[in-house]
Amino acid sequence: MHRLFSILLLISAAALGQTAGVVRGRVTLGGTGSSLHNADVLIPRLGLKTGTGEDGSFEFKSVPAGTWDVLAHMHSLGDQRRAVEVQAGGTATVDFELSLSPVREQVTVTATGRAETGIEAIMSTLSVSSLDLAGRSGSTSLGDLLENQTGIAKRSVGPGTTRPVVRGFDGDRVLVLEDGIRTGSLSAQSGDHGEPIDPALVERIEVVRGPATLLYGSSAIGGVVNAISPQHDLHEKPHAGLSGSISATGGTANAQGGGAGNFRYGVNDWQLWGGYGGMRTGDYNTPIGEIHNSHTKLNNARFGVGRFTNKTSWSFGYALQDGRYGVPSEEEADEPGHGHGHEGDVDLTFRRHQTRFTGSVRDFSVFDQFTLKLNYTDWRHNELEGDEIGTRFFNKQFIYRGEFQERRRGLRTGTFGFWGMSRDFKAEGEEALSPPVNQNGFAAFTLQQFDFEKFRLQLGGRIEHNRFAPQGLKNRSFTGLSGSAGVNVPIWEGGVFAAALTQSYRAPSLEELYFNGPHPGTGLFEVGNVNLNRERSLGQDVSIRHQGRRFRGELNFFHYRITDFMYYAATGHFEDGLPEAEVEQATSRYIGSEARVSAAVSNHTWLHAGMDSVGAQLVQSSIPLPRIPPVRFRLGFENTWGGLSVRPEWIFARRQDRVFTIEDPTAGYAVPNITATYSVARRHALHVFGVNFFNVSNRLYRNHLSLIKEFAPEIGRGVRFSYTVNFY
Numbered sequence: 001m002h003r004l005f006s007i008l009l010l011i012s013a014a015a016l017g018q019t020a021g022v023v024r025g026r027v028t029l030g031g032t033g034s035s036l037h038n039a040d041v042l043i044p045r046l047g048l049k050t051g052t053g054e055d056g057s058f059e060f061k062s063v064p065a066g067t068w069d070v071l072a073h074m075h076s077l078g079d080q081r082r083a084v085e086v087q088a089g090g091t092a093t094v095d096f097e098l099s100l101s102p103v104r105e106q107v108t109v110t111a112t113g114r115a116e117t118g119i120e121a122i123m124s125t126l127s128v129s130s131l132d133l134a135g136r137s138g139s140t141s142l143g144d145l146l147e148n149q150t151g152i153a154k155r156s157v158g159p160g161t162t163r164p165v166v167r168g169f170d171g172d173r174v175l176v177l178e179d180g181i182r183t184g185s186l187s188a189q190s191g192d193h194g195e196p197i198d199p200a201l202v203e204r205i206e207v208v209r210g211p212a213t214l215l216y217g218s219s220a221i222g223g224v225v226n227a228i229s230p231q232h233d234l235h236e237k238p239h240a241g242l243s244g245s246i247s248a249t250g251g252t253a254n255a256q257g258g259g260a261g262n263f264r265y266g267v268n269d270w271q272l273w274g275g276y277g278g279m280r281t282g283d284y285n286t287p288i289g290e291i292h293n294s295h296t297k298l299n300n301a302r303f304g305v306g307r308f309t310n311k312t313s314w315s316f317g318y319a320l321q322d323g324r325y326g327v328p329s330e331e332e333a334d335e336p337g338h339g340h341g342h343e344g345d346v347d348l349t350f351r352r353h354q355t356r357f358t359g360s361v362r363d364f365s366v367f368d369q370f371t372l373k374l375n376y377t378d379w380r381h382n383e384l385e386g387d388e389i390g391t392r393f394f395n396k397q398f399i400y401r402g403e404f405q406e407r408r409r410g411l412r413t414g415t416f417g418f419w420g421m422s423r424d425f426k427a428e429g430e431e432a433l434s435p436p437v438n439q440n441g442f443a444a445f446t447l448q449q450f451d452f453e454k455f456r457l458q459l460g461g462r463i464e465h466n467r468f469a470p471q472g473l474k475n476r477s478f479t480g481l482s483g484s485a486g487v488n489v490p491i492w493e494g495g496v497f498a499a500a501l502t503q504s505y506r507a508p509s510l511e512e513l514y515f516n517g518p519h520p521g522t523g524l525f526e527v528g529n530v531n532l533n534r535e536r537s538l539g540q541d542v543s544i545r546h547q548g549r550r551f552r553g554e555l556n557f558f559h560y561r562i563t564d565f566m567y568y569a570a571t572g573h574f575e576d577g578l579p580e581a582e583v584e585q586a587t588s589r590y591i592g593s594e595a596r597v598s599a600a601v602s603n604h605t606w607l608h609a610g611m612d613s614v615g616a617q618l619v620q621s622s623i624p625l626p627r628i629p630p631v632r633f634r635l636g637f638e639n640t641w642g643g644l645s646v647r648p649e650w651i652f653a654r655r656q657d658r659v660f661t662i663e664d665p666t667a668g669y670a671v672p673n674i675t676a677t678y679s680v681a682r683r684h685a686l687h688v689f690g691v692n693f694f695n696v697s698n699r700l701y702r703n704h705l706s707l708i709k710e711f712a713p714e715i716g717r718g719v720r721f722s723y724t725v726n727f728y
Contacts, residue, residue, distance in 0.1 A: 021086040023094065024059040027052045027072050030099030034683035038239055038728045039074045039098065040107065040115070045451055047114040047405075047413055054240065063092075064408070071105060071117065072096035077681065079105035100643060100679050103552055103598050103606065104129075110180070110206040110226040112447060112458075113215060113403060113415050119547045122458045122486035122500050124556045124594070126150070126207040130245070131688055131724060133199040140279050140298035140323065142176065142187075142195040142205075142225065148651055150610045151209045151556075151594045153629035155705045157521065158712065159254070159284060160296040160325020160348070161194040163187045165705055166209055167558065168590055168614040168628045169222025172509040177216065177226040182421075184352060184377030184397045188219070189511050191707045192327050192348065192521035193381070198277040198300050200247040200260030200724070203230045209594070210541050210558060211502040213482040214445055214460040217419065218506040221537050221562075230262055231273045231304060231317070240266045243728040244275075253694075253718025255282035260300070271315070274303035283326075286716045287700040293326035293345045294712070306358075314359040322351040330711045346385055346520075353378040368405045375399045383431065391429035398422045416446035425510060433526065434514035435471040455489040458500075466507040470514050478534045480505025486541075495546040506535040512566050512583050518576040523707055524568060525575035527582040537562045550600035560590040565618075567625065570662050579662055587619040604641060608649070610634040615658065626663055627705045630656035643679040648672065656704045666709065669701035690722040 027039045035056030042049045043060060045068060052058045065088040073079040078101025084094045106118040106127040118125050126149060133145050143154030143162025155170050156162040166174050172188045176195050187195040199205075205227050212224040230244070244263035250256060260277025277300045283290050299322050306315025327346045357374040364370070381393040403417035423439040443464035450457045460483065467477040486500035515528045539560040546553050565588035568581035592614030599607045611633050616625040636649030650672050657665040673694045680687040698717040702709040 019088050020062045020064055021088060022059065022061055022091040023063050023068075023070060023084055023086060024057065024091065025070075025094040025096065026056045027058065027096045027098060028056055029077075029681060029683055030097045032683065036074070036098060036683070038243060039072060039077075039096075041096075042071045042073065042107065042115050042117075043068050044071060044116050044120045045069065045456075046408060047112075047116070047449075049115040051239075070094050071107075072098060073105050073107050074098055077101070077686070078103070081105070100640075100681055108206045108208075109228075109232075110177075110224055111208050111212070112449070113180075114405070114413075118554070119496055119545050120456075120488065122456075122488055122498055123212070123541065124151070124209040124543055124554070126152075126209065127204050128207075129204045130199055130202055131726070133205070139281065140194075140196055140198065140296045140325070142197045142227075145197065145199055146205065146207070146225070148634060149207070150596045150634075151612045152207065153632075153705055154703065155191060155627060155707075156703065157192040157707045158291075158294050158326065158328045159281060160196075160294075160323070161187075161192050161327070163195045164207075164225050165627070165629060166207065166223035166225070167592060168616045168625070170627060170705075172219050172512075173222035173506065175212070175216050175220040175224050177224060179229055179232045179356075180216075180226060181356070181373060181375045181399055181401065182219075182377075182397065184354070184379045184395060185350075186379065186381060186393055186395055188509070190519065190521035191523075194325065196298050196321060196323050196350070197227055198258075198260055198279060198298055200245070200249070200258070201229070201262055201275050201277045201300055201302070202227045203232065204228050209556070210500070211482075211484070211504040211537065211539055211560075213464075213502075213504040213506075214447055214462045214484055215415075217441070217443060217462075218464055218466065218480065218482070218504070218534075219509075221504045221506045221535065229302075230275075231264060231271075231315075239264050239271065245724060245726045247722065247724040249279070249720060249722045251692075251718060251720030253715055254284035254294075256280070256720065262302075269307050269309050271306045271308060272304075273317075274301075276301045284715045285718070286713045287698050288713065291328050291712045293347070294328050296323070296325040298323040311363065312359075312361050314357070317356045317358075319354040320352070321354075322349070324349045328708055328712050330708070346383060346390075348381065348383050350379065350381045352380075366407050366409070368407050370405075371403050373399075373401045375401075383429070389429065391427060391431040394424070394426045394428075396424045411450045411452060412448060413451070414446065414448040417444070419443045419445070431517070431519065431521075433517045433519060434510065434528070435473060437468055437470045437510050437514060439466065439468050439510060441466045455487055458484070458486040458488075460484045464505065464507075468510060468513060473514060474530045476508070476513060476530065476532075478507040480507065480534050480536075491544075492546075494548045495544070498541075498543040498545065500539075500541045502537070502539045502541070504537040504539065506537070508532040508534065508566060518578050520578070521707075522568075523578060525578040525580040526568065527571075527580060529583040532566060532583065533564045533585060535562055535564050535566060551598070553597040553599075554595070556594040558590070558592055561619075562588045562590070567618075581662075586621075588616060588625060589619055590614060590616045601637070604639055606638040606640075608634070608636045608638060608647075617658075624658040624660055626660035628656070628658070630654045630666065630668065630704055643681070645677045645679070647675045649675075653701075653704075664710070666702055666704040669699055671699050671701060672696045685725055685727045688722075688724045688726075690720075690724075692720045692722070694718055694720070 141162040147154040153165040186193040208224040212220040248259040258279030262275030264273040302319035304317030379395040383391040406414040421441040426436040445462035447460040484502040569584040631654040633652040655668040
């Protein structure tokens with residue numbers, strides 16, 4: 001029997017060698033010919049990814065025979081895509097030369113768990129690198145970093161509280177992740193709870209616009225925002241030697257100052273990484289004066305160690321994050337000159353401890369890889385009234401996630417796995433709106449892709465169970481099924497048509513079920529509903545994309561119909577000086593479009609333009625839903641001369657007068673910004689010097705999604721300076 005088994009293995013290996021080949025090559029730095037190591041090389045259609053070595057070389061083994069696009073990519077540089085023909089049993093060679101470029105490929109892992117580019121994806125995706133973010137935000141919160149990206153707005157109660165709103169979806173319908181795992185913060189729960197992030201300590205931020213419930217759960221019914229750290233891909237591609245980055249930022253209009261550094265060091269099979277960053281901002285200025293108590297502070301520290309071999313790998317990491325931010329109030333808005341800690345001020349402090357274990361096994365049985373992640377987060381949040389603690393929040397969360405990546409078999413590649421969460425939430429003090437609650441969840445999911453000659457088909461499903469056990473109140477449990485079908489069809493050279501049909505399930509959130517009391521963070525006296533049903537969304541997404549040497553563009557349309565949609569309906573009564581609102585359910589619909597274009601006007605000038613629009617309302621009454629962003633436009637030009645880039649742009653927003661019953665309209669605006677960078681690329685380092693002139697005209701404008709827009713407009717004229725060096 002043993003001899004027969006050995007013969008069968010030899011026959012299988014020989015058959016594989018006859019139907020597959022090898023792709024190898026070298027990546028160099030444009031203009032110098034120097035080897036470029038730690039660059040990413042992908043075969044997107046096959047979901048294959050590797051990295052270059054010290055000499056710039058790379059190699060893929062066992063590539064199926066056929067013609068495939070190979071992409072060389074580095075987030076800080078441009079990218080190149082070349083077609084290569086692989087012969088059975090043969091070796092194909094393809095070389096790349098990467099240079100600075102005004103447009104770069106967007107490579108994401110969030111949508112499917114495998115590296116893919118925006119044009120190959122089924123869902124609409126976005127990837128923003130740390131260099132694109134550097135110097136463009138004067139805040140320590142995630143919403144400010146992404147607010148001018150297509151399809152993304154920001155909700156806020158001041159600079160420290162901003163959170164992304166994706167296609168009009170907010171709160172528990174947009175899931176914020178860090179390296180694919182929930183952050184453990186309370187930003188989905190209230191407008192005055194932010195999502196703190198230091199852009200200098202992330203490699204990129206990825207966004208899936210539209211339902212992403214299959215891989216990430218019911219809280220992703222509207223989209224996912226995933227902050228990717230530099231060590232995220234170590235399990236795919238261990239790094240030899242030293243790499244990392246150092247950055248510094250300073251600015252006016254809010255007295256911004258900060259810096260950060262992170263590193264990775266690999267020797268033999270071992271990797272060590274760490275990082276530290278801090279940022280401070282003072283009260284920010286507007287055309288009508290300073291907004292009192294709008295200061296922010298954020299500190300981050302992290303370290304980790306791991307061992308990575310050809311077959312197995314493991315890593316352990318720890319991160320500490322703490323900060324403090326002020327919550328502007330209308331009572332103090334007309335009283336300039338107060339320092340921080342004034343008796344009437346409300347400040348929020350937070351601290352998060354996070355530990356994570358990740359283990360992987362590769363090339364076993366019928367699987368390319370199995371990855372297990374264990375993550376524990378301890379989030380503590382205090383609301384200070386002057387020097388006294390008014391309310392304390394505690395959120396402890398343990399998450400486990402296992403994912404199997406199946407080896408390609410014929411036309412099919414696939415991923416399946418399981419996920420679980422145990423969460424303990426407790427609040428003490430004046431705003432303890434619910435009793436302590438224990439929440440548990442479990443899910444199983446699969447995502448399968450079929451690569452036919454003329455198109456790609458993607459099918460997926462997820463079953464998820466959530467259970468809430470509050471102290472002294474009614475227990476609730478919910479089970480739901482989500483599913484999707486999508487297709488990506490080439491329609492001309494460089495152009496594709498993509499469409500997806502999704503059915504998504506969302507369990508009620510803890511606050512929708514159990515909150516009961518005055519909540520200044522939302523400006524409402526909230527009354528939850530313990531008898532809520534689950535939400536069910538049926539969505540259609542359609543996209544046309546083109547990617548060429550001198551023109552890149554994307555046009556998206558979406559429509560979502562949500563039954564048993566949960567929202568706060570005003571009762572007409574007031575409690576504790578706040579309008580009372582109860583959680584009710586009805587059918588709603590979201591409909592909108594997005595467009596993004598980059599076109600070469602000349603050899604040195606690119607035009608960048610974008611637009612997004614969303615309308616959302618209750619179907620039966622036609623009442624608009626609250627805090628829906630207005631129609632927005634973006635127009636800019638990027639002028640390049642060698643390493644110098646100058647990018648003037650204008651952000652336009654139309655008046656938003658389709659408002660919820662307790663909202664006021666917001667005027668339109670046009671805001672000009674100018675960003676200039678000078679980049680110096682070397683074999684082992686990229687230096688980027690930046691200056692950003694924002695709100696050049698000192699325009700008075702208000703964000704419709706701000707809960708304090710009546711007395712706190714957006715920041716006025718100012719300038720930010722930044723310096724970043726990436727070494728590799």
